[in-house]
Amino acid sequence: MSARVRIKDIAEKVGVSTALVSYVMNGKEKEKRVGQDIVKKIREAAGELNYQPNRIAQSLRTGSTKTIGLIVADIAIPFFGQLARVIEDEASKNGFTVIIGSSDEDAIKQGSLIDTFSYRQVDGLIIVPSDGTADQIAALVKQGMPLVLMDRYFPELETCHVCLDNYKASYEAVNHLISQGYQQITMIAYRSGMIHMHERIRGYREAMAAANFANYIKVLEVPYSFSRTETENSIEKCINGNKEIDALLFATNSLTTAGLNYINKMGIKVPDEIGIVGYDGNEAFDFFYAPITIVEQPLNEIGTKSVNTLISLMNDPDKIVRFDLSHSLNIRKSSR
Amino acid sequence: MSARVRIKDIAEKVGVSTALVSYVMNGKEKEKRVGQDIVKKIREAAGELNYQPNRIAQSLRTGSTKTIGLIVADIAIPFFGQLARVIEDEASKNGFTVIIGSSDEDAIKQGSLIDTFSYRQVDGLIIVPSDGTADQIAALVKQGMPLVLMDRYFPELETCHVCLDNYKASYEAVNHLISQGYQQITMIAYRSGMIHMHERIRGYREAMAAANFANYIKVLEVPYSFSRTETENSIEKCINGNKEIDALLFATNSLTTAGLNYINKMGIKVPDEIGIVGYDGNEAFDFFYAPITIVEQPLNEIGTKSVNTLISLMNDPDKIVRFDLSHSLNIRKSSR
DNA sequence: TTATTTTGCTTAATCGATTAAGCGGAGTAA
DNA sequence: TTACTCCGCTTAATCGATTAAGCAAAATAA
Numbered sequence: 001m002s003a004r005v006r007i008k009d010i011a012e013k014v015g016v017s018t019a020l021v022s023y024v025m026n027g028k029e030k031e032k033r034v035g036q037d038i039v040k041k042i043r044e045a046a047g048e049l050n051y052q053p054n055r056i057a058q059s060l061r062t063g064s065t066k067t068i069g070l071i072v073a074d075i076a077i078p079f080f081g082q083l084a085r086v087i088e089d090e091a092s093k094n095g096f097t098v099i100i101g102s103s104d105e106d107a108i109k110q111g112s113l114i115d116t117f118s119y120r121q122v123d124g125l126i127i128v129p130s131d132g133t134a135d136q137i138a139a140l141v142k143q144g145m146p147l148v149l150m151d152r153y154f155p156e157l158e159t160c161h162v163c164l165d166n167y168k169a170s171y172e173a174v175n176h177l178i179s180q181g182y183q184q185i186t187m188i189a190y191r192s193g194m195i196h197m198h199e200r201i202r203g204y205r206e207a208m209a210a211a212n213f214a215n216y217i218k219v220l221e222v223p224y225s226f227s228r229t230e231t232e233n234s235i236e237k238c239i240n241g242n243k244e245i246d247a248l249l250f251a252t253n254s255l256t257t258a259g260l261n262y263i264n265k266m267g268i269k270v271p272d273e274i275g276i277v278g279y280d281g282n283e284a285f286d287f288f289y290a291p292i293t294i295v296e297q298p299l300n301e302i303g304t305k306s307v308n309t310l311i312s313l314m315n316d317p318d319k320i321v322r323f324d325l326s327h328s329l330n331i332r333k334s335s336r
Numbered sequence: 337m338s339a340r341v342r343i344k345d346i347a348e349k350v351g352v353s354t355a356l357v358s359y360v361m362n363g364k365e366k367e368k369r370v371g372q373d374i375v376k377k378i379r380e381a382a383g384e385l386n387y388q389p390n391r392i393a394q395s396l397r398t399g400s401t402k403t404i405g406l407i408v409a410d411i412a413i414p415f416f417g418q419l420a421r422v423i424e425d426e427a428s429k430n431g432f433t434v435i436i437g438s439s440d441e442d443a444i445k446q447g448s449l450i451d452t453f454s455y456r457q458v459d460g461l462i463i464v465p466s467d468g469t470a471d472q473i474a475a476l477v478k479q480g481m482p483l484v485l486m487d488r489y490f491p492e493l494e495t496c497h498v499c500l501d502n503y504k505a506s507y508e509a510v511n512h513l514i515s516q517g518y519q520q521i522t523m524i525a526y527r528s529g530m531i532h533m534h535e536r537i538r539g540y541r542e543a544m545a546a547a548n549f550a551n552y553i554k555v556l557e558v559p560y561s562f563s564r565t566e567t568e569n570s571i572e573k574c575i576n577g578n579k580e581i582d583a584l585l586f587a588t589n590s591l592t593t594a595g596l597n598y599i600n601k602m603g604i605k606v607p608d609e610i611g612i613v614g615y616d617g618n619e620a621f622d623f624f625y626a627p628i629t630i631v632e633q634p635l636n637e638i639g640t641k642s643v644n645t646l647i648s649l650m651n652d653p654d655k656i657v658r659f660d661l662s663h664s665l666n667i668r669k670s671s672r
Numbered sequence: 673t674t675a676t677t678t679t680g681c682t683t684a685a686t687c688g689a690t691t692a693a694g695c696g697g698a699g700t701a702a
Numbered sequence: 703t704t705a706c707t708c709c710g711c712t713t714a715a716t717c718g719a720t721t722a723a724g725c726a727a728a729a730t731a732a
Contacts, residue, residue: 006688017712022690032691033709052455056401057688059392060717067435074421081417085410085438092437097452099403099435101428102421116433119388257619264623283593284620287600342718353682358720368721369679393718396687 005049013045014038021046025053059121067097068310069117071110071127074102079253079280079297080128083150086303087126094311096123105130105224118145124310126150131193146313148306152196153322160313162306162323166196169295169327170203173249173277176293176329178207180336182247182275184216188235188259189251191221200251200279216244222255231258247275247335253282260288276334290333298325341385349381350374357382361389395457403433404646405453407446407463410438415589415616415633416464419486422639423462430647432459441466441560454481460646462486467529482649484642488532489658496649498642498659502532505631505663506539509585509613512629512665514543516672518583518611520552524571524595525587527557536587536615552580558591567594583611583671589618596624612670626669634661 007025011018016038023032024042034042045051059065068091072080084100091098099122101113110130117125124146129137134154140147141159153161170187177185187204189197201219208217222234235258239245250256256278268274270290277293278285285292305323312319343361347354352374359368360378370378381387395401404427408416420436427434435458437449446466453461460482465473470490476483477495489497506523513521523540525533537555544553558570571594575581586592592614604610606626613629614621621628641659648655 004688007690008688018689019691019712020710026690028691033711035710038710052451054396054688055456056392056395057717058690060390060396060719061688061690063717065392075411075424076414076418076421078412078414078417081414081420082412084417084436085412088411088436088438092452097435097456099433100420100424102424115388116428120391120433260623282619284618284623287596287620287625288623289625340718343720344718354719355682355684355721356680362720364721369681371680374680390718393687394720396689397718397720399687 004054005051006054007051009049010042010045010051013049014041016042025051063121064123065121066095067099067120067122068307069113069120069122069125070098070100071103071113071117071125072100073105073128073130075100076102077253078282079299082299083303086300087307090304090307094307096307096311103128103130107131107133107136111136114140118143124148124314126306126310128152129154129194144317146310146317148310148313150302150306152194155195158320160309160321162302162309163196163325164297164302164327165324166199167203167206169279169329170200170249171207172203172327172329173293173295174204174207175211176331177247177249177275177277177335178211178213180271180275182335183213184244185213185247185249185275186216186218186220186239186245187249187251188220188222188238188255190255191223197251204249218245228254228258228261231255232262235259236262245274247277250276250278253278253280256280256292256294257282257284260285260292270334271336275336277329281330288334293332293335294330295327296330297327301325340390341387342390343387345385346378346381346387349385350377352378361387399457400459401457402431403435403456403458404643405449405456405458405461406434406436407439407449407453407461408436409441409464409466411436412438413590414618415635418635419639422636423643426640426643430643432643432647439464439466443467443469443472447472450476454479460484460650462642462646464488465490465530480653482646482653484646484649486638486642488530491531494656496645496657498638498645499532499661500633500638500663501660502535503539503542505615505665506536506585506587507543508539508663508665509629509631510540510543511547512667513583513585513611513613513671514547514549516607516611518671519549520580521549521583521585521611522552522554522556522575522581523585523587524556524558524574524591526591527559533587540585554581564590564594564597567591568598571595572598581610583613586612586614589614589616592616592628592630593618593620596621596628606670607672611672613665617666624670629668629671630666631663632666633663637661 007018007021010021020034021042023029023034024039029039070087075081075084088098103110107130110133114136126148128151129149138157147159149159149161151163189201205217208214220238222231225231250259270276279295281294281296309321343354343357346357356370357378359365359370360375365375406423411417411420424434439446439449443466446469450472462484464487465485474493483495485495485497487499510521525537541553544550556574558567561567586595606612615631617630617632645657
């Protein structure tokens with residue numbers, strides 16, 4: 001690599017000390033009383049040499065890397081990809097760079113990502129926490145690491161979070177199905193200890209109970225798996241032979257996809273034989289012969305709020321804020 | 337944040353100099369002849385204090401950040417999200433962390449990402465270059481920045497690249513359509529100066545010519561736009577009223593999506609009235625009533641080869657290697 | 673015994689920036 | 703004239719690690 005230009009090179013060229021150059025480069029020429037002509041000379045020299053400060057050296061000295069670590073379940077999943085993009089843009093607006101890691105919903109992987117990011121001295125973390133990682137998160141809080149949880153959180157921990165109001169989302173999704181005449185509504189969810197799943201299920205249950213359909217309440221909890229085939233099999237096993245279902249509420253995008261594959265395979269008619277509502281949009285659902293009604297999350301809001309909350313946390317470490325944002329129900333053919 | 341443990345803390349605890357601690361932490365205790373009992377004591381102390389080296393300080397000293405910068409068009413697009421995931425995993429296997437940026441196919445954005453990444457001292461870059469950025473890439477090469485281009489490249493520049501053999505892919509896609517009895521095959525591509533687009537078009541043209549369908553050759557070049565609606569309109573304008581088309585070859589994922597929306601809207605029958613082949617897989621295409629035949633790229637291979645090429649380039653800067661990998665044609669209902 | 677090598681450690685420079693402290697000289701006040 | 707304040711700059715410590723150079727003691731060779 002052609003010799004990088006250092007602050008020292010500029011200092012030598014102009015014939016001053018490195019301190020002056022640093023002051024000027026950081027816009028402190030007034031405060032530090034640098035002479036006008038020197039300021040000009042330094043600016044010119046910096047321009048000519050195309051000086052770019054070395055962020056690593058700056059980071060070591062100032063203790064701030066201007067870097068945010070983002071841990072999602074899997075950046076290849078469109079939901080997280082889109083969120084990552086919003087976060088990238090918002091971070092960049094504020095002078096931060098984002099490093100991204102995928103945990104695969106696995107506690108061990110999440111732990112090693114946290115380690116990697118933390119010894120790279122990130123200024124803060126945005127995490128979509130995996131099941132069973134409350135201890136990891138608690139440890140971060142104890143360390144004083146600025147931290148925002150996204151999509152899910154641990155009610156027992158004092159952390160900032162930006163999530164969906166999942167209870168309300170499920171409740172209204174169920175109400176919508178009921179308003180369309182569906183009664184025997186089954187929910188298909190992941191088996192998980194995480195709050196977002198619990199809330200989605202709770203919303204379903206309470207909406208069903210409120211409509212006096214308590215006896216139709218049925219929740220199918222599928223174990224999490226990367227293999228779509230495996231997920232499909234689990235769903236198949238449970239729907240199969242079950243005549244007493246006239247609608248399905250899927251708790252996630254991937255469950256919806258798996259479920260639709262099964263429904264396609266079996267030739268079940270949507271929305272006549274079965275009504276469907278899923279979570280999180282996806283191009284795929286537009287192309288299903290009966291476009292799928294979805295609970296849509298405010299991705300932009302989630303992403304920007306996460307970043308801004310994190311940044312304000314860096315300045316004011318004790319200000320805990322929590323957001324439970326509202327969904328929008330995008331009603332289409334699969335539920336009417 | 338609770339006081340970070342430094343090498344000095346360990347040195348003081350054990351009662352030795354920081355040099356010894358550094359040697360032991362880097363596994364150089366043999367080479368540097370550190371006494372056995374001291375090695376043990378240092379290891380113990382490091383464990384007790386839970387020492388994690390400060391990567392920033394290491395980077396400043398060693399000149400290597402163990403970081404790779406990845407610039408894609410948009411991390412929210414599944415194709416790039418999946419690629420990013422493969423790259424993340426392969427990089428991590430080799431001790432590297434990835435920072436990601438989205439250029440939106442825009443030269444200015446790409447330029448500022450390169451600046452950001454380079455002044456963060458990344459050890460190398462993997463770039464999906466935007467149209468009109470040959471000068472940026474040339475500048476990087478001149479600087480000696482280890483660099484791998486992905487998905488596209490500039491034939492006039494001496495760089496490593498990992499791409500698809502786009503010519504062959506289009507050629508075979510067209511041959512497939514022809515073998516299914518289609519003749520009036522139109523290609524829908526983006527207007528772009530980039531080689532990948534040219535090659536896709538060239539493959540189409542030559543396959544058509546070879547089959548004596550030269551008079552049916554028609555390439556529709558759509559200007560790139562973020563707005564799907566806009567893209568749809570462009571496509572609509574060109575297909576509309578054009579009776580002399582019995583098959584469409586879409587040059588990208590997003591064009592396929594836009595095209596299918598139009599086809600859906602118009603109620604055109606696939607594959608009877610029109611045959612379809614698209615580039616790059618996508619869940620969405622599975623759910624189209626006639627699942628779409630696609631040119632599939634070897635994502636894993638592209639990602640891992642990009643990372644490995646980049647790493648070998650860091651050690652051996654002059655070794656230029658170029659990969660033009662083979663696609664696989666995933667034949668489904670839309671083309672038979 | 674003396675000279676040489678080996679062993680096991682310390683010292684201190686260094687990476688590239690930031691920034692508190694200090695130092696002359698000019699200007700102002702007494 | 704002397705004392706004080708400002709101004710404009712330099713010096714040097716610092717962040718946390720790495721690593722070449724060097725030193726004293728012990729071991730070995732002559």
